[in-house]
Structures are given as structure tokens and as C-alpha cells.
Amino acid sequence: MNEVVNETERLSRQTDEGAQELKASHELVVTGTVWPELEGDGETMIINMGPQHPSTHGVLRVMMELDGETVVRAKPVIGYLHTGMEKTGEQLTYVQGCTNVTRMDYASPIANEIVFSMAVEQLLDVEVPERSIWIRMMLAELSRMASHLLFQASNGMDIGAVSMMLYGWREREETLRVLEMITGLRMNHNFVRPGGVAADLPDGWQHAVLELCDKVEVGIGDYDTLLTGNPIWIERTVGVGVITTEQALALGVSGPILRSTGFAWDLRKAQPYLAYDKVDFDVIYTQNGDCFDRYRIRLTEIAESIKIVRQCVEMMPPGDYRVQDKKITPPPRERIDQSMEALIHHFKLFTEGFRVPAGETYVSVESPRGEVGCYIVSDGTGKPTRMHVRAPSFYNLQSMGPMMEDRLVADAVAVISSVDPILGEVDR
Amino acid sequence: MAEPTAVVDEGASEEFHERPDKPVPTDEVAAALVAKFEGSIFHDSHGQPVVYADRSQMADIATYLRDEEQFTTCLDVTAVDHLTDAERMAVPGVAPERFELVANFISHARNRRIRVIAQVPVSDTTVPSLTPVYAGVNFAEREVFDLFGIVFVGHPDLTRILMPDDWSGYPLRKDDAPARVPVTFKEDPGPRVGGAA
Numbered sequence: 001m002n003e004v005v006n007e008t009e010r011l012s013r014q015t016d017e018g019a020q021e022l023k024a025s026h027e028l029v030v031t032g033t034v035w036p037e038l039e040g041d042g043e044t045m046i047i048n049m050g051p052q053h054p055s056t057h058g059v060l061r062v063m064m065e066l067d068g069e070t071v072v073r074a075k076p077v078i079g080y081l082h083t084g085m086e087k088t089g090e091q092l093t094y095v096q097g098c099t100n101v102t103r104m105d106y107a108s109p110i111a112n113e114i115v116f117s118m119a120v121e122q123l124l125d126v127e128v129p130e131r132s133i134w135i136r137m138m139l140a141e142l143s144r145m146a147s148h149l150l151f152q153a154s155n156g157m158d159i160g161a162v163s164m165m166l167y168g169w170r171e172r173e174e175t176l177r178v179l180e181m182i183t184g185l186r187m188n189h190n191f192v193r194p195g196g197v198a199a200d201l202p203d204g205w206q207h208a209v210l211e212l213c214d215k216v217e218v219g220i221g222d223y224d225t226l227l228t229g230n231p232i233w234i235e236r237t238v239g240v241g242v243i244t245t246e247q248a249l250a251l252g253v254s255g256p257i258l259r260s261t262g263f264a265w266d267l268r269k270a271q272p273y274l275a276y277d278k279v280d281f282d283v284i285y286t287q288n289g290d291c292f293d294r295y296r297i298r299l300t301e302i303a304e305s306i307k308i309v310r311q312c313v314e315m316m317p318p319g320d321y322r323v324q325d326k327k328i329t330p331p332p333r334e335r336i337d338q339s340m341e342a343l344i345h346h347f348k349l350f351t352e353g354f355r356v357p358a359g360e361t362y363v364s365v366e367s368p369r370g371e372v373g374c375y376i377v378s379d380g381t382g383k384p385t386r387m388h389v390r391a392p393s394f395y396n397l398q399s400m401g402p403m404m405e406d407r408l409v410a411d412a413v414a415v416i417s418s419v420d421p422i423l424g425e426v427d428r
Numbered sequence: 429m430a431e432p433t434a435v436v437d438e439g440a441s442e443e444f445h446e447r448p449d450k451p452v453p454t455d456e457v458a459a460a461l462v463a464k465f466e467g468s469i470f471h472d473s474h475g476q477p478v479v480y481a482d483r484s485q486m487a488d489i490a491t492y493l494r495d496e497e498q499f500t501t502c503l504d505v506t507a508v509d510h511l512t513d514a515e516r517m518a519v520p521g522v523a524p525e526r527f528e529l530v531a532n533f534i535s536h537a538r539n540r541r542i543r544v545i546a547q548v549p550v551s552d553t554t555v556p557s558l559t560p561v562y563a564g565v566n567f568a569e570r571e572v573f574d575l576f577g578i579v580f581v582g583h584p585d586l587t588r589i590l591m592p593d594d595w596s597g598y599p600l601r602k603d604d605a606p607a608r609v610p611v612t613f614k615e616d617p618g619p620r621v622g623g624a625a
Contacts, residue, residue, distance in 0.1 A: 078590065082591065122474050123474070249501050249536070250500075250501070250563045250564055251563055251564035253564070263536070265536055270539055358516060358517040360473055362532055379513040379516060385509075385512075386506075386509070390503060390504040394571075395567065398563075398564060
């Protein structure tokens, strides 16, 4: 009996706390307009959407104040997936670090691996060989394709185009199959490492990659036919979840959401890294900043990625896939069988790691979700003092408030979906 | 030959003493910051412009960057705990404290970045909040508060964001040891009965 009373007490208190939290945050939620003054006796209700809700992409909880079916205020609540990955990152050597960061944005792990590796290389002052740069770039674009295909699938399902779930997933699986062929794993590849990549491209990679490009090209043509002109789709997305460039910039929003507001900002073009200045592609942007535009941008970006991947296949330079610097690169497998020194070297590198000179650096790349940055502080030992990842989803989430305000609950689902948050990198 | 060289050296070192250990900024925005804000010091970190400033000036610097220098976005606010550093990168002219508050800014219009770092002592971890200037650092400052215990004065909603609300301690501080939950195997007598069992 007692337990039951306590249980109800706990539940009601949680709701009250939630209400207060939201009230306290009245001023902080950045909105396009001033919050409307509530008329009458304030017949609003506060509900929690999530953390267990099919449309919340994992464990996102959105606290909403509702006036009937209209969202008056919304506030994302996060932390349900917090596993202390930045703390873990301080206890892993630089060799092991990639296994950690790759699990943050699990839909496009390559971007995280690249940004971590580039930060470590900058601290080490190491130049990686040309071929590894191109391998990284090709993988990054394959990863972007997989991530955007996943978005097409989940976005379609969230808004009611359930068959998109099957189609998007189908093409994504094909992409992951190629990534698996190259890296050995479907996800969490741990393939890009400080000093280059883990292995050279396998035999027959050109054929597999080009075949994939053709398949996905057909796929996105199908999505275009299915969705872009579809009156129901347009009804559900056009003019929904609008955000302006000023709001997006003030909130630190980047990636497709920023580009949907008419602001053509892509780090691949603006501050080229890897070899993005040597390939031909366009930055896709639109003017309206609504859910439909974000869908269009991501769909078209798949085509741009295919363009880059094809150029990578064509222009892939020969040479080494990792830097031949004995300090950070383990000896080749054959040498370990022949030489005891090589064995010791290999053992030391994988148990103690290599030392990185004291210093700090911030490196950023364009992930499918926006600017992913890595801030590493080294104290001259084999493990970083601080390894911080600037996760794009973490900042993009803040745009949910202004996007949902004054819209229907059904639109909130479309908004969550179009922000495309990956809670793994939000909570880290 | 030796004498003139010595004279030149003396002159150089005199000028050096007037502005002790102050590296000349190679970045125009950093130069403007160093000129405008007393006590701030420029540092070139792997080709990236960094300005070390007093923590009380953080909000003013952010306002200046936004209004005068077109730095439209504050990309990131984070912190570093230097308690257990084996070797700490020394920046001449900066008195190191245990915590460092790091803010990354970007100007899209001018396509450049700058990083501002402030020293925060463990005895007084209050810092002016950047939320009035850049609304987007709201989550980031909550995260730094949550994980480092750095208090942002003027933040509208300084609550824990990643850790549970009733958590005590600040996980990313170096003296906050990571907790381990022991693994329980099937044949074990029970969960966490201690070593005696």
C-alpha cells in the first residue's frame, strides 16, 4: 500500500518539477518571436514526449507545454544516454581513442574518427600520406551517404511514409556493406587512425564502390519520385519547423539545418580539409528553413557525395596508406614473426601508446549533421588530458524550441525527425 | 665587432622588458583583442589564434567579437582540468590555474576562427555566462557546470544536463574517480556482498 502511494507521489512530483523547470526556462528558450502570453486561466498542460517514444530517435525527451493540440513551449531534455565518453577518452591512449569517438555519432562514425585523428596528427605535427587522405575522404562521403539514407528512412517513417523506412534502410545497408568490405565493420569502424588508416583498400574496391554509387543513385531517384511531389508529404513538411539564419547562427546550429535557411556554409568548401579542394561538388542550400528543405538538402547531398566518391575512385593516388613514422605506426605483420624488436615495438605501441607533445588544438570537419570538432589537450604523455568532442547534434537540438513553438504536436514529430539528432553524440 | 652587437642586444632586450614576454599576434582579430582587453595574451597554437584572457572579461570579449568583429557564432564552450598534468604547455605571461575555460568562436562572414581561454582557480569557479551574447552556448555551459562545477553567473537555467539531477560531484574533474560497478556472475553469492563472501 505504502509503495503505491509513494509511486503516485513520485510521479506527480516529477510532473511538477518538470513544470517548474520549464517555467524557470521561460526566458532562456530562444525563439523567433516573444512567447505568447497565455490567455484566460492558463489551461495548458505539460507533457513529456520521450525518452521512450518511437519518434524521438533513441532517448530524447522533449518537454512540451500544450494548449490543446498546440505546442506553446518545448524544451529538449537529454542525458539518458550519457556514458561519460569524454572521461573514458582521458583513460584511453591515442591509439585506442578512435574506438571511443567512433561510438559517439554512430550513424556517421567516420567523421568522428577523422576529426580525432586530425587533431592528434596536428599535435604530433605529422603529415599523412596522400593516399590515406583520399581513402579518408572517400569513406567520409560513403559514411555521409549512409547517414543521410538513414535519415530518409527514419524521416519518412516518422511522418507517415512507412515504405520509405524499407527503401532507405535497403540502400543504407548496401552502403554499410561496402564500408564493411573496406573497414571490416558495418559501424564503429575504428578504421581511420592517427597517422593514416588501418589498412589499404581491399581488392576489387573500385567495382564495389562504383556499383554502390549506381544503386544509391537509382534509390534516391525513387525517393524523389515518392516524396518530393507527394501532396501529403508537402502538407506535412512545407512551412513546418521554420528557423531563420539569425536564429540558427545564434544557437550554434550547423550542417543541413543551417544550410536550409539560405546560408551556404559547408566546411568542406569554406575551410577545406583532406582533399576537398581537389574534388568538384556543390554545397546544397535552400531558402525556407523548413522540414521540407532539410529533407531536400539531405537528399541532394547524397547525390553530391556520390559525385565525390566517383571522383575518389578515379583519382585515388597510389602510395602508402599510413605514415611511415616508427613512433606512431606499428611494424608490418610479417616483421613481427621475424624480429623480436618488431614484436616489442608492436607491443609497446598497443599497450602504452605513443607520446604526444604537450599542447592543445581544436580541429573540425563537416559531418552529415554539421560541424563536428575535437578539442584535445595533451600533457606530453600517452593519454590526453582532455578529449572533448563538439557534437553538432548537441547544438542542433537547441533549435527544436523555436521550431516547434506555436505548431501542432504532430508537427513536433516532423521537427524532431528533421533535426536528425544522434543521441549518442548528444549525450556522449 | 663584439661591442656593437652587444649594444644592439641591449636595446632589444630593453624593449623586450617594456612588454614582458608578450608575443606579437599574427592574427588581426587576436591583435584587436590584445589591444582592447588589458592582460590578454596572444598565443599561436598549431597555427590557430588563441587569446588568453582574464575570466572576468569573457562576456565583454564575446560581446566585442559578436558586435565589432562579425563573429556570429560561439561554436563551443568547454573546460579543462589541469590537476594531474605531467607537463603543462606553458604560455608566457599566463599564470596557470587548475581549470581552463575554452570558448571557440567562428566568423562565417570573415571565414576565420578564434579561441579564447580563461584561467579559473578551484577556489572561485565563477565565470560570467556567455548566454546573453550567444544563446547557443546554453547547453554547453550547462554541460561544463555539470561535469566541471564551473558556475556561469547570469546563466538563465544552470542545472545539470547530462548527469542525474541528484548527482553529487563533477565527473570530469580529475579528482573525481570513475566509479566501477562490479560485474556479477551467475555463480556469485549475490551482488556486491563484499570481499568476505
